[in-house]
Amino acid sequence: MPPVTTVLIANRGEIAVRIMRTCRAMGVRTVAVYSEADADAPHVALADQAIAIGPAAARASYLDVPALLAAAHASGADAVHPGYGFLSENAAFARAVAGAGLTFIGPPPEAIAAMGDKVAARARMERAGLPVVPASGVLAPEPDAFAAAAAPIGYPVVIKAAGGGGGKGMRIVRDAAALPDAIRAAAREATAAFADGRIYLERYLERPRHVEVQVFGDRHGRIVHLGERECSIQRRHQKIVEETPSPAVGSALRAAMTDAAVRAARAVDYVGAGTVEFLLDESGRFYFLEMNTRLQVEHPVTEWTTGLDLVREQILVARGEPLSFAAITPRGHALECRLYSEDPARQFLPATGTVRVLTEPAGPGVRFDGGVARGSVVGVEYDPMLAKISTWGATREEARTRMLAALRETVLLGVVTNRDYLRAVLTHPAFVAGATHTEFLAEHLADWRSRSAPERDLAAIVAALALTSPSGDGAAALGAAPSPFATLGPWRAGSSGA
Amino acid sequence: MSLTVLVDGEPVAVTLTRTGDAIVARVGDAEYRGSIQRHGEAWRLDLGARALAATVVRDRDEVWIALAGEIYRCALATEERGEAGAGAVGSPRVTAPMPGKVLDVLVREGQQVAAGDALVILEAMKMETVASADAAGTVTRVHVAAGTMVEPGQVLVELELA
Numbered sequence: 001m002p003p004v005t006t007v008l009i010a011n012r013g014e015i016a017v018r019i020m021r022t023c024r025a026m027g028v029r030t031v032a033v034y035s036e037a038d039a040d041a042p043h044v045a046l047a048d049q050a051i052a053i054g055p056a057a058a059r060a061s062y063l064d065v066p067a068l069l070a071a072a073h074a075s076g077a078d079a080v081h082p083g084y085g086f087l088s089e090n091a092a093f094a095r096a097v098a099g100a101g102l103t104f105i106g107p108p109p110e111a112i113a114a115m116g117d118k119v120a121a122r123a124r125m126e127r128a129g130l131p132v133v134p135a136s137g138v139l140a141p142e143p144d145a146f147a148a149a150a151a152p153i154g155y156p157v158v159i160k161a162a163g164g165g166g167g168k169g170m171r172i173v174r175d176a177a178a179l180p181d182a183i184r185a186a187a188r189e190a191t192a193a194f195a196d197g198r199i200y201l202e203r204y205l206e207r208p209r210h211v212e213v214q215v216f217g218d219r220h221g222r223i224v225h226l227g228e229r230e231c232s233i234q235r236r237h238q239k240i241v242e243e244t245p246s247p248a249v250g251s252a253l254r255a256a257m258t259d260a261a262v263r264a265a266r267a268v269d270y271v272g273a274g275t276v277e278f279l280l281d282e283s284g285r286f287y288f289l290e291m292n293t294r295l296q297v298e299h300p301v302t303e304w305t306t307g308l309d310l311v312r313e314q315i316l317v318a319r320g321e322p323l324s325f326a327a328i329t330p331r332g333h334a335l336e337c338r339l340y341s342e343d344p345a346r347q348f349l350p351a352t353g354t355v356r357v358l359t360e361p362a363g364p365g366v367r368f369d370g371g372v373a374r375g376s377v378v379g380v381e382y383d384p385m386l387a388k389i390s391t392w393g394a395t396r397e398e399a400r401t402r403m404l405a406a407l408r409e410t411v412l413l414g415v416v417t418n419r420d421y422l423r424a425v426l427t428h429p430a431f432v433a434g435a436t437h438t439e440f441l442a443e444h445l446a447d448w449r450s451r452s453a454p455e456r457d458l459a460a461i462v463a464a465l466a467l468t469s470p471s472g473d474g475a476a477a478l479g480a481a482p483s484p485f486a487t488l489g490p491w492r493a494g495s496s497g498a
Numbered sequence: 499m500s501l502t503v504l505v506d507g508e509p510v511a512v513t514l515t516r517t518g519d520a521i522v523a524r525v526g527d528a529e530y531r532g533s534i535q536r537h538g539e540a541w542r543l544d545l546g547a548r549a550l551a552a553t554v555v556r557d558r559d560e561v562w563i564a565l566a567g568e569i570y571r572c573a574l575a576t577e578e579r580g581e582a583g584a585g586a587v588g589s590p591r592v593t594a595p596m597p598g599k600v601l602d603v604l605v606r607e608g609q610q611v612a613a614g615d616a617l618v619i620l621e622a623m624k625m626e627t628v629a630s631a632d633a634a635g636t637v638t639r640v641h642v643a644a645g646t647m648v649e650p651g652q653v654l655v656e657l658e659l660a
Contacts, residue, residue, distance in 0.1 A: 181616075188601070188619075189626055236625070349596040349650075350623045356555040356562060357539065380598050380622040380647075411569065413555050413562035419569065450506050455566045457525040458543055458550065460503045460510040463572030464523075465534065466554050466561040468499065 001320040002103040004079040006031060008072045009043070010093075011083030012062060013371030014387055015295070016043035019081050022311035031075040033068060035061035037381055042373045049075050056381045062086045065093055069100050079103040079318060081311075085383060088294040089116055089164065105318045107217075107293045111268040115291040119162045119200050122288070128267040130260050130288040133279065135202030138162050141187045143179045149201050150176065156204040159186040163196025165277075165290045167237030172204050207437040208279040210234065211246050211286065213261035214302045216310075217270040218317045225258040226302050226310075227330050229275075232436040233425060235348050240418065240441075241425055242298035242336045244305055247396065247434025248280060257286055264291055273299070273314050279438075297338070297388070300367060304334035304392040333399045336390040337407065337422045341378045344421035345449050350384045353377075356414030361406035365392040365399070368410075378415050386417065396434070400426055424448055502575035509575050521545070592629050592655040594648040598622030602644055605655065609637045618642065618654045635659040 006029040009016045020030040020043065032047030037056035044050040051071040054061035061067065063086055072080060080097045082088035088106065091113040097104040106112070115121045119138050126132050136149035150157045150173070159182050161169035169190030171182035183199065191197035214226040230246035231239040249257065261276035268291075275296045277289040299310050306328045313323055342348045355376045360368040370387035372378065378386065389406050393399030407423050425431055428444055453459065500513045513524040523530040523545070532545040541552040543565075553564040563570040601619040605611060611631045618629040635657035642654050 185626060192621070192626075346595065347627075349627065350598070350625060352597045352622075354557065356557055357553055357564070359553075359564075382623060384623045408567040411553060411564040413553065413564060413569065414557050416571070453505065453568055453570065455550070455568060456505050456508075456510065456570070457528055457530065458545060458552075459563050459565055459568075459570035459572060460505050460512050460525055461514070461521075461523045461530065461545065462534070462541060462543065462552055462554055462563050462565070463503045463505065463561050463570070464499070464501055464512040464514055466556060466563075467503070467559075467572070467574050468501070 002079070002318060004103055004105070004315055004319050005029060006075065006077045007079045007081050007105065007315075008033065008068070008075060008077035008102075009047070009081050009083060010062065010068050011081070011086055011088075012038055012041060012043055012382065013385070014369045015083040015085075015297070015371070017046055017371060018369050019083060019311050020046050022309055022315070025309075026312060026315060028315065029077075031071065031077050033062070033071050035381075037377070037379055040375060042371060042376070045373075051075060056379065058086065058381060065096050069096060069102075072097075072100065072102055077102065079105055079315075081105040081314070082294065084292075084294050084297055089292070091116060103318050105272070105314050107270055107272045107274060111270050111274075112293045114268045115274075115293050116164065117162060118160060118165060118290055119198075121291065124267060125264055125288045125291075128263055130264055131286065133202050133205065133287045133289075136200050138198045138200050141183050141197070141199060143176070143183060146173075146179050146183060146201055147176045150179075153201070153203045156206070157201045158204040159183060159199055159201050161186065161190035161194055161196070162198035162200055163190060163194035165292065167234070168193035169199065170237045173201075205279050205281055205287070207439050208232075208281050209246065209248055209437050210239070210277065210289075211249060211257065211280045212275050212277040212296075213258050214296070214299070214310075215261050215265045215270065215274050215276060216313060216317075216323060217265055217272060217274075218323045219271055219320050220322050222323060223262050223265050223270060224323065224328075225262050226306050226308070226328055228254060228257060229296075229298055229301055230436065231298060232438050233431075233440055234438050235344075235441050237438075239298065240338050240340065240422065241431075242301055243396070243399070244301045244334055245330065246280075247436070253280075253284060253286075260286070260288070264288065272317050273310055282437075297385070298336050300369060300388065300390040301334035301336050304367070304390060305330040305332055307331070332392055332394045333396040334390060334392045335396075335399045335403045335426075336388055337403060337426070338385050338418075339387040339389065339410065339412070339422070340418045341384045341386055341415045342418055343416045344418050344445075348418070350380065351416035352379055353415035355386075355412060357411060358413075359409065359411040360387075361389060361409035363402075363406070363409075365402050366406045367391070368406075372412075386412065386415070397432075400432070420450060421445070421448060504573045504575050505570055506572075589632060590635065590657045590659055591653045592617055592631060592657065594618075594620060594650055594652045594654055595629060596620065596622050596627060597650050598627075598648060600642045600644055600646040600648060600654075601626065603640055603642060603655075605637050605640065607637050607640055610660075611635060611637060611657070620648065629654050631655075631657060633657070633659050 008031040032050040053067040087093040091109040094109040217223040229244045231242040233241035275292045278286040391402040530545040535542045639656040
């Protein structure tokens, strides 16, 4: 059995932190890797050892396989956890890790490869008896080829990357005239995200729900599911709110979907944590979308309702041990919101800056998975997700109201975030009613602007004082003598009582 | 002291006077009287019906305020800040809508463009966005090339409007 006593985490941000927490709880040593941009990042501070692997650009650091393997050897790591994104679904990386005599904490390279090629995976799943959406094969990136393929399928269609998922390289096309621009953008994004510019086309379902099933396999031939998650609230085809159970899935549908998911995993001899994604249409029919052969961003909601630690199970499976649990009985309801550095009022454009203040939410049924801390610089090189907030409740409504309280408590100053947009999603009557689908945000919140601010006048007064004060916090931060006048400025404190 | 503060981009006129420890502030038609205590980032406002705690940080020419569950991003209004080319219709200067890297420049100087034509493709955090002409015209200057890192608001292309 492979030992897994020292794990190198080939990732950054919240997921690196989250993986390290489980490692530490299991008595496993942790090794962080970091780029020049991340020297002060929380995942570096938390690790037992941290190794610089290159410049800020991901290609030269978090995607640099030789640099990662060298760091593993230098640190004495015997296993590598890829997290999500970066190299997590790269079969060549999984092989390189194994080839270097290390344990890859993830599925076998064959399963990654089988599901990584989205076109081949569709065909394979169709043979395994899963329902799939009508689609083309890989096409030459030319309007004529796509127009010819789209004709029998019917518009709207969606152009997708064959080399990877996660919404990267996806473009919805409603008529042939829009094909040239969409093909160019999709191919370019696919190349940038997956180093694989191959694209194809499939029928675009209107207003479906995105429902996925968490599966887990061990090396003893056992493959189980851990229930579904609904992740319909998406912008730019990327999820921002997730929950389990899905408000749309009753017990009969759940049985059918989870059974299909387990069949999908079995068809590729799956081992480890994986997620089988489906689209669920308004009539209750579901279609295989893709399988993500890694830990999913939204795995905490499943952890809430099952009581399991999925990273712990991943490590047990990597060691060759059986899954730790027999049957699972999901309990209650869990929600997750992703906190992004982006401006929802301006087409979700990424925002950069320095985190000046970060107050994390806490309390019963509240979990915060963060990847930044006070002083963290949010640059343009990496994914704009800063943190995840998840909540649990006995009912969906309890989880929802806890989430609203937790979002209110989450204070991140210095970088624009989508926090208030998330609050608007959670309070929208359609969300409260569970009437969610992948067009939800476009349909209900397209014109969202920052709320009418109840204390705007007071904020203006405070801003006027802060901006005209001779002692901005810049002066204080530079370590000027701590004179009370320097810290208080021209406005003297009436009393210093708490 | 009278000044205009941009609160989340909205101009708000504020007049402040101080007498001893007391503050009198006018914001529009409303008047606020009371006091403000500052302890680093932690401020305590006693200006009305209820006392409120605020977290206040300066970041260059901006101030971020967390107050009563809301977050405010404020700056002083100046002529320069007054809506710097943020998508004004028919603007002859096409600016970067986000920070990031220029992936491709699709036009040359002297080229005629129509309203809506894509001019420059930007990428940040693995997301692409297109800067387009918002009116027809002729490209007079191209300020960036593939690989240039840009800040939001930075001029990418200048046009002479038709």
